[in-house]
Amino acid sequence: MTTTSRRAPVSGAPRLRLVALVAAPVLALAVGCGSGSGSGSDDGGKQDQVASVPEASGKESGADKAKGPADASAGDKAGKSAFFDAQMRYVRCMRTKAGLKDYPDPKLSGYLNWPEIDKIVDPKGGGEEYKGGKGGVCSDELLAAMDLEPERDQQQDFESMLAHAKCMRDKGVSQFRNPTMADGNAQPGGEPDPTSPKLDRKSPAYKEAREACAAKLLDGLDGRQ
Known part of the structure; x- marks a missing residue:
């Protein structure tokens, strides 16, 4: 992969x-x-004819080889926890500074709950619910959370x-x-x-x-x- x-x-x-x-x-x-x-x-008629996806090179660094399964699992959990915590800080900012008291919690995975966010979007607004509040008041918190997203x-x-x-x-x-x-x-x-x-x-x-x-x-x- x-x-x-x-x-x-x-x-x-x-x-x-x-x-x-x-x-x-x-x-x-x-x-x-x-x-x-x-x-x-x-071309809609050709879109299903998809080229193959490039495969990984298979090269690992010395640090990757030295890291055992238990270490990798612990690191993965720590990364997901930090991502979730950062998203919660963003959500709290959206509820307070941005004034969106019903802004939903992130999912347990840490990713924002977009279907629930969609429900509170003001159709007459400028999409502030999607971009860190009016004037980007919570953009720092949002970008900090994005930086902690686990590798995919x-x-x-x-x-x-x-x-x-x-x-x-x-x-x-x-x-x-x-x-x-x-x-x-x-x-x-x-x-x-x-x-x-x-x-x-x-x-x-x-x-x-x-x-x-x-x-x-x-x-x-x-x-x-």
Whole structure:
């Protein structure tokens, strides 16, 4: 399996919210959509013909070889605990500084509970619920939590997003594009052209497809595609 850095460029859904709306403005990151080589295609009839995903090199550092299973497990648990704690600090900030008293707790995995967050979004607002509150009052806490996100298996993420993209097209969202792989990192699919959005995410058909295909996405991916 290929495991690479979690700080891969991301694109896609409006709830790209986290990275596109927060990380890019604050850190001046260039958030790409479908950049680099990959398997996506804007041709709906060819999107299911996907190139193979690059495999890992199989090389391990000396530190990795010296670390036993028990050490790796303990480190993994510690990392997840730190991620959860950081997300809780962000949630508390959103409830207090941002004034969103009903902002939901993160899941036990540490990832934010986007379906519950969606329920409290002000349709007349600017999406502050997705980007650290009005004026980014909680952006520091959000970025701190993002920095502690455990490393993800990029091949598994790719396959999950690919299955989700295919499901979305099968459910009627014909222009929903495939994810791609770039430099060993899974790049979300979704909007065929972020500079000129074509997907109507507020339409009943899109919402129905998204609900029907939600289970295709692994935990932590629901806000990225």
